[in-house]
Amino acid sequence: MLGCASVVNAQFGNPSTFSNAGQVGAEAPVRNLPSTANGAASAPNQVRGVALPSRQARSNEPPVASESALTLPETGGAAWKEEPPSQFQKFAQESTGTLLPIFGSQLFEFPQSYAPDAGLAAPANYVLGPGDEVQVQIWGAIDESASFVLDREGRIFIPKVGSLSLAGVTSVNLESALKGHLSKVFTNFGLSASLGKLRSVQVYVVGQARRPGTYSVSSLSTLVNVLFASGGPSANGSMRSIELRRAGRVVTKLDLYDFIAKGDKSADMAVLPGDVVFIPPATRRVAIAGAYDQKAVYELKDATTTIGDVLALGGGASPVANFRKALLERVFADKTPPRQVVDIALDAKGLAQVLVPGDILTLLPVSGAFSNAVTLQGVVAEPLRYSWFDGMRVSDLIPDRDALITQEYYRRMNGLTRIPSDTDTKGAGSREEKRGFDERVRNKNEQINWDYAVIERLSRADLSVSLIPFNLAKAVVGRDPQHNLVLQPGDVLTIVSQKDIALPQEKQTRLVRLEGEVAAPGVYEALPGETLPQLIKRIGGLTPQAYLFGTEFSRESVRLRQQENLRSLVRRLEGELQSKVQTSPAANGQDAATLALVAQQQQAQLKSQIDRLKALKSNGRLALELDTAAQSLAGLPNLPLEDGDRVLVPSMPGFISAFGAVYNENAMIYKPGKTVGDVVRAAGTTEDAESSGAFVLRADGSVVSRRDSNRIFGGGFESLAVMPGDTLVVPAKLDRESVYAFTVRSLKELTQIFANLGIGAAAIKTLRN
Known part of the structure; x- marks a missing residue:
């Protein structure tokens, strides 16, 4: 039991490990230094990262360093648990707010990196001792090839020769010593000798070590190797006066700082059996x-x-x-x-x-202040810190207009003409090509606000920050002294764009995209206050095939509002779904398990439908509410244009559509004078059709429902004339609570909101499928 207790104590680095070494039945734990030549294979006599005494070490034979040396635990194991900080570390933490590590301690987290390589040849000054293996080949008068292990007296026995003493012989003199012995018996022979497996030596690590104990290490190991095998000094151990004691005297004293910081290993020394490594406490x-x-x-x-x-x-x-x-x-x-x-x-x-x-x-860190610098930032070619000089003005920092052309502009320009590589099948400019032409033009260079720029200045008197605005055009182009201000060290000059601060209408750049049946489709810059009819007239008007009633007008600000309306609708549907799940009544005469299954399926379907609605994206279409008879530009509203507007004038389509609770969900040929009633009769309503909830999506983006007509079915709504491109939607009755019916039931009450979502009839088809 004493031996077992000794092993457990050694596992946790208990200095009392050696108290049992001389007791009967107790053995001091032996840790073997890992061999990098054979990896880190664990040995069977290893207990939680600590090597038990090997069978060979307990026998009468001298210990031998095996090729598969026992490994030390990896970092993070029980034996490598983070040590509590020392009292001085705590003291420094209270002062600095940071727990400072001990210099050099991180090197001991990976001890295997500093293990000796047992596969390397022994150095020339290696002294043979008990346990070393000698490989001998003899030819000529005697033929012999064998390996011999030095016994405890340092002798080997060669057949026909006898016992030879090799203890104390260095590896460089091994062959000459053997030849000297054999020449006393034989003549005319040749001999070759080398070292095989080397012996192990046992050393003791005591004092303020991280894991004190007895270590079985390779005979090639030095003091540094043993220190790393033991985990190095503890949090209270010294790194500057580590002693290697042999036969009661100090043979070397190692300063680990010389090794860590300077690579000086001159004080290192090979260890011998019985050596003691003493780590004193750190006091300074x-x-x-x-x-x-x-x-x-x-x-x-x-x-x-x-x-x-x-x-x-x-x-x-x-x-x-x-x-x-x-x-x-x-x-x-x-x-x-x-x-x-x-x-x-x-x-x-x-x-x-x-x-x-x-x-x-x-x-302390160096101050961030500059004694002779000003900063230029914003929409400029080189947003940098520039050297200041006495009398420096804004025009010295921005000498001409080229200084305001950003690098992004040139990057975009160069990207359009770059030759594609073998791996880029779409070309370097493909990313630009995917974007609209007007968007690329708009983003080539941000439009600068020439009427405003600002200098941020820190007052050294009261440390307040003031903003000094000036007219950029007058400063850079006109060199007006009132605006070409004198700069001071530390000033920050900012050039803003219309994205940073909105410009008045007359100074804004408004790019409008015109497509379809117009005289010259393209991207145009709208004049201040110019309306849609005026712009189309300016570019040559409409083509004879233009279908004015179906004009699609999209605007970015409208798209954002529509998307928010769509999100509000989704939230309402989710709340309605939750309420439906919680208050759904049980049907009479139906099995409870069947009802639960149906409810789960319906809930999953409704959730899937809401997910589809979430995926919809509004396009910003604005319903123009045009006169169905309008055929000229005079029928378009006098709507002032904004930057990013998109206008598509289609040709006249030859069909109308119907879907929902109808038998014939398809496009129908349009004929002049056709009414809603004609479409209903041609499509054929099903038995579960709810005609009172029918509505028409007009080609101009507006919505007309039966509820809005305030007339009975067969009256005004049915007689409503349809236009090319219109779509009739007939929902199902509410008693058939299908996924589509549930969605339409919710949308019926929000018909006007749906009309403003800008997602059109195709979106309703997507929701229904």
């Missing part, structure tokens, strides 16, 4: 925080360590640190209160200042 610690890349807790080597010495460990002070001022917090045991702050400069004198244990040095 300081903290570096603020504008420093290696913010951490550092350990002072001695009483002469300066600020410059510590900063050099992390690469020196950052160029973005304020070299004129840093804060040094120091504890004075003989003063009340004991803590004080001292301002120092990071000059030669400041860097030479000696640090004392408990110091916290905070490097």
